[in-house]
Amino acid sequence: MRYLPLTPDDRSAMLNKIGVDGIDRLFRDVPHSAVVQRSIFDLPDTQGELGVERALTKMAAKSKVAGSLPFFCGAGAYRHHVPSAVDHLIQRSEFLTSYTPYQPEIAQGTLQYLFEFQTQVALLTGMEVANASLYDGSTATCEAVQMAQRITKRGKAILSGGLHPHYAETVETVAGLSGTVTRSPVTPGKAEDIIALIDDQTACIVVQSPDVFGLIRNLKPIADAAHAKGALLIAVVTEIVSLGLIEPPGAQGADIVAAEGQSLGVGLNFGGPYVGLFATREKFLRNMPGRLCGETTDAAGKRGYVLTLSTREQHIRREKATSNICTNSGLCCLAFTIHLSLLGEEGLSRLARANHARASALADRLADIKGVELATQAFFNEFTLKLPRPAASVVDALAEKGIVAGVPASRLLPHDKDVRDLLIVAATETNTDEDCDALVHALSEAVA
């Protein structure tokens, strides 16, 4: 087996040194009845690269690749062009095959990029501090709610109807244990009156912007109202590129920002791994979940970086930790931070504008189709259409023709009759004019 360096001779010599006469002796604590033979597993034997590659290539070919057809799905995961340098760099052995940087003397590479990542996330979101990542946007949102519950010592979390339903369900599942979670009803294309729901039991309001229907939300008034009642505003961002063009939540009064960073560097990956971004105000620092990297000096006086404030974390605080997270999204942080370093101020701004321009133009053309209405007036690169038919069937029909038109709202909210005809469409810099033409054409036919 190509990955196993010990030969039969090595194994004998080692057993000899240990002083036992067979490998079974080393497993002597395993209850006899639990020792199984190879034959019990109905699984194949060792296979060379060629065979594995053939089988998996064949399997993968059964998926329709997003990049090979006109493709307009978003709803929490966005297809962007990742510069080729990103994948090259993250595959460097020293990044790919290193552990969490607990030995800072030989992990400054990882530590410094985490420090830079934290800075970038803080800058993007307009917040004071950010951590070194959580799993993804949905779990980051969940951690944010739990953190708000800890800070305010209140249990009630109010979720906007515009919060991605998967995020809402995740929060309900987990943060529901440490308090109550209320979901405001869905108001596609409109901002609900969430302020009315805030009371003095409220730990936090969770508002996503752009929301799951693409709508850009004005957070300032919500922040003010929340703060007036001693509650925190948690802003959620699922399309981080939007912050290249839109006022950041920090500037609108958010207390915690939980975001999905997948759009930069990471790719679609069928849903994971992604990277959870988490930022907040300095005063909440010691309540933050997740790892933090900080600047310090070494014994020779040189600047260096270390993981810090780990007294918040499970390995020190155990059941009193601010979170149970251990492994996070290290390598995805790296991809994110490299992509953002490549873009820089100018590149990010151009990218964001290119996305908005493309989505705007597409929205105009689609809204011109008879029977199709644009439900979202203010958006970044994603908007919702009201179709004259159930959106799911339209999506299926177009998929048959090799066009992936978007995500039907009913996929996320099957029980909400009102969203049955809504189609959520995202357009990015990766969609060509021909892609858009194909969608306009096919949708016109499908709803005719």
Place this chain on the structure above:
Amino acid sequence: MRYLPLTPDDRSAMLNKIGVDGIDRLFRDVPHSAVVQRSIFDLPDTQGELGVERALTKMAAKSKVAGSLPFFCGAGAYRHHVPSAVDHLIQRSEFLTSYTPYQPEIAQGTLQYLFEFQTQVALLTGMEVANASLYDGSTATCEAVQMAQRITKRGKAILSGGLHPHYAETVETVAGLSGTVTRSPVTPGKAEDIIALIDDQTACIVVQSPDVFGLIRNLKPIADAAHAKGALLIAVVTEIVSLGLIEPPGAQGADIVAAEGQSLGVGLNFGGPYVGLFATREKFLRNMPGRLCGETTDAAGKRGYVLTLSTREQHIRREKATSNICTNSGLCCLAFTIHLSLLGEEGLSRLARANHARASALADRLADIKGVELATQAFFNEFTLKLPRPAASVVDALAEKGIVAGVPASRLLPHDKDVRDLLIVAATETNTDEDCDALVHALSEAVA
């Protein structure tokens, strides 16, 4: 432009420091009439990655990829499975973006793998010493002939009819300048009586084994005959994997081995870059072309490696150099040596046996087709079929059906009427049973 780090401000500041008022001043020695404007070039402007990638992906898609269909071309370039570690390692910045290791203190990585490469090539070919690569097998053959001319101080080179015609043409073109080159007639599937051609004007005999028709040649008698007349035997190998199974030229008396290393690590690449392997006897060392890496020690007494014997080379000896080569096939050496290190003795032997077994089985099945004859009786992974029709038309007909049956001998020897119906078929470990079935089936139909 993403690759150019200077900003307009930087440029002004630098011009200022230089003390000129514009970039044109730096080009003042260019004759006025030769200064052209951007507009003279009918070529596009800067393009982002996304655009370039789209255009090239579209272009590349117009080729039929060898790995996507039953594919049996060889004739000097063989499709083998390259372990995934190879491409990962050769893309490491420190290998990919370094120069020729002229500063050994910071190039031990390159130097050591060259030393290991030289050793591997010497072992494989059964020779005493090998160099750090030449461009490819054909140019290596050419250098071998020129070296033989220098050593023997004779001009006449005799090429076997089984030498790959491209190689023969290359030798004629270049070594024809320093002597005379005679090509023995083609005898597909048979060993010509080349010994009869050797006289005491002969500098060298060049024999390929397995030859271009796949035939394994017995070199010993030729070597003996050559040596008896003071001539050298140059053995050519275009399929280096064959040496995992076949007696190496060194053991058969060859004086110089010129080989193509493409089969290991390098891939098809539509013909280049490949890697020329070059090995000889120690006594001819100072007549060798190309770079050599040697062991030494550093000032602290540690073992290290340096380029050596460069007094043979152009940068020291100029017109008296043993060759004009400078840039060689560095990174392909690395790919070759990593692949071979992964294989090791056992892996190479298994690979060679797998190739031979597959080719043998396929040859049997194809020879069973009515009207088809097996022209090569002793072969490694490549053999020649005699078809009842011109092979080129059969290949075209099968290509229409998505099967690439091999190389028609007429493509290499269009003027030789005798080879019109010959098809050169290679089979490697990458050909599946289904590939072989498809070929057998389609060829049966085509010749029916």
Place this chain on the structure above:
Amino acid sequence: MNNQGRPTAPGTVEDNELPTISGDRGLQHEVSLIFELGRPGMTGVDIPEVQMSDARLGGLRRKGPVGLPGLSEPEVIRHYVRLSQLNYSIDAGLYPLGSCTMKHNPRLNEKMARLPGFADVHPLAPQQTVQGAFEAVSELMRWLTTLTGMPAVAMSPKAGAHGELCGLLTIRAALEARGEKRHKILVPSSAHGTNPATAAVAGFTVQEVPATEDGHVDADALEAALGPDVAAIMLTNPNTCGLFEPRIKEMADAVHKAGAYFYCDGANFNAIAGRVRPGDLGVDAMHINLHKTFSTPHGGGGPGAGPVVLSAALAPFAPLPLLVHDGNEFQMIEHADEASDGAKPFGRMCAFHGQMGMFSRALTYMMSHGADGIRQASEDAVLSANYILASLKDVMSAPFGEGPCMHEALFDDSFLEGTGVTTLDFAKAMIDEGYHPMTMYFPLVVHGAILIEPTESESKESLDRFIHVLRTMALEAKAGQTARFEGAPRLAPRRRLDETAAARKPILRWKPKELPQAAE
């Protein structure tokens, strides 16, 4: 594992060497922060300028710049290449972090994970268009359930700790379905920090179970602690001392008899995969760290994946989404009411369907090894750990005696007593020797713990060199030759870092200078 870095506030050291002008040292470069580089307007990505109106931004167009630096591609590449050169990695050397299973990460995994049919696929694309990706997930599920002997697996958890949470929530749901509310989780004192932390997140209280003198969970104490308020035990097996719990079935039986569930922390599955099925031991739920046992790369801290295998008792409560095959094609059930009868999913662990990028890698690993190779890997991991234990126990101190151990060898610091050298000094001196230190000060049940997990990926020659270095170090320390331990590491990119200062006055991000910098 994550207890390696006891805060250190090192003294200062003096460098007698001639300093370089640049500050760089040969191949090792000092690296500025990316924010200290760059010029306005520069970018490493060429994106055409577009016409765009503000009309559709709801009045919320960004008012100021983000504050990002502008760099060209060559500068960005150099920045990260240089950073990487400051890191240790498995690819470069032995990485004996106990509990972390730093095994070889095959390159084929990386290649397969990048197949567009797995990587360039959207989680909400129409299901009929992503059947290849579903098939890969389904295949992985088959391998996981077969190897563990468990009937079901929940695939969405994003790492081990997330898997623990998934497991405990499943247990919670099962208890609720029985109409019971049990609030206590029993956790051995040797447990990994995530175990108690997870129990707390899941709304349980934690009760510690002590260890015996020989490093096992005290089964008697455990049985005594069981009662109607105990929801589950969380037990690591092999445990964090690197020992298989000999009384595990007995404990499982007791737990079940008490109406509780047996959660197994599967972080150490690499010791037994292919030889022992946790299902046969009475386990009800167990997460599997694909980034340990199944070789997906640790990536400097993540990402991982923590699928949770479930017993028949717990399977109905697995969270959404659920992957099923209707005989015709795969379907991802994303809502409870679409699930089959009897399924009562407790909720959702995260958006979408889990860590596909890790699944494809782990599946590649499994298919490459085969069941025989996986078994052999476990045996080699255990063999190598025992070889280290046997080769070092005379000069270092093994708290739990003669062995055998499982996949990791545990030492304490009693062999350093009176030498003035601490476990930390010992570890830092290993850095100078070209090794990553082992896990230290964990598990908490022994003093100054030194936990060495070589994995199956090291050759005997490599193990022998490692043993030689550690033996020599131990002997030197005991002989009072402590020069190499003082202020170590000396030869790394950095000397010891001041962690105390970092925590006292945290600097967690770069900030722009208050005053504009003077022009050069």
Place this chain on the structure above:
Amino acid sequence: MNNQGRPTAPGTVEDNELPTISGDRGLQHEVSLIFELGRPGMTGVDIPEVQMSDARLGGLRRKGPVGLPGLSEPEVIRHYVRLSQLNYSIDAGLYPLGSCTMKHNPRLNEKMARLPGFADVHPLAPQQTVQGAFEAVSELMRWLTTLTGMPAVAMSPKAGAHGELCGLLTIRAALEARGEKRHKILVPSSAHGTNPATAAVAGFTVQEVPATEDGHVDADALEAALGPDVAAIMLTNPNTCGLFEPRIKEMADAVHKAGAYFYCDGANFNAIAGRVRPGDLGVDAMHINLHKTFSTPHGGGGPGAGPVVLSAALAPFAPLPLLVHDGNEFQMIEHADEASDGAKPFGRMCAFHGQMGMFSRALTYMMSHGADGIRQASEDAVLSANYILASLKDVMSAPFGEGPCMHEALFDDSFLEGTGVTTLDFAKAMIDEGYHPMTMYFPLVVHGAILIEPTESESKESLDRFIHVLRTMALEAKAGQTARFEGAPRLAPRRRLDETAAARKPILRWKPKELPQAAE
């Protein structure tokens, strides 16, 4: 360029540092030869064992083993990763090798070169099945001929020197077609070694043309040397002193008038691409090092590609194969009689059609830059070299005065006179500062040459740091502070190596030990 390594036989140095037990030093490992590792039977590639008979091997089955070591994949990866860590690279730092054009190698090039439609394509596959690959070659030909203003290009040469040979053989054929046999090639004394070497390979004799005091080719001497026996001149422009030849057109005219051809060594095309077309200067043939000007990676010594652009006079004699488009599809003409009327190919330079893997990279570079970007790159390369010249000329010695130079700045060693520091010492001390040394002792026309080519890929900040370090070093040397030069480098993986010993008793390969090694 390749004159950097003047043989050195360094003295020995003493190391006062506490040696490590392992011999490794932190992140830097000592690396055994692959032959010193490995065990029989081990392999890093799993290939099924097959049944096989010897019947078809003509009695020539290998009789003994090859002698290769057996290693697993993890060991092989570690071996090469560690080796790589002993190397300097452009990605890690400035690489100012004059004449070598060590510019940034964009990653997109690597990605595009791996598109299966370019990479997994066989050179002898039916031509109708490889139209995409042909199209890429044809596009590159369009860029090359347009940028050079030349009507034709021969694509098969495999590097610069091979391109030179191709050019000279084209000239030879053209002369033969005119019924002339001219045997002499004029080569300036500043020429790169490949120029005279190639002339010799092509069967010509070489006559040197001297340089003037100011670093140019002595045009008068050149004109005087012309005559009926002169086949061609080989002239580098910009020349190897980094200067544009101001009298180039005059020289070209004289050459043509004498019935000879003008071969231009295009290694320095990066100074003028997009601003000057060699075709406008009277060039008849010029190779282009795609691995210099068009950014295909140097790869530790190769591979490269050296297409040769040809004037109308020489175009008919271009070697086989010839790529043509018949209005319908591309066709590769592989035999002379299939070529169009008038074509008289002189033969074949190599098997197949050239360096496709380099073509796809160079084309990607060109499409990315565009004609405007290529022009800007040339300007930036020249600007950066002049900036270095202007910033260092007061402390170092520029033999050809005030400048301007083209893309590289030339210094001689007169500034080191009397300091005891040589050009070599100076260069080796740069290694400790984190820099790759520049080209030295080339061109031969100045004493102790220091040839610095920064390329367009460095930021101003990077150039400023470099200048600062070199200034400081020069000032220290002149002030008699020579500590950092003595025995430098001190901080690299190796101290100076004994090149004299290496050449005296060459050890060019590992050899198995005579006696079987004693077991450990």
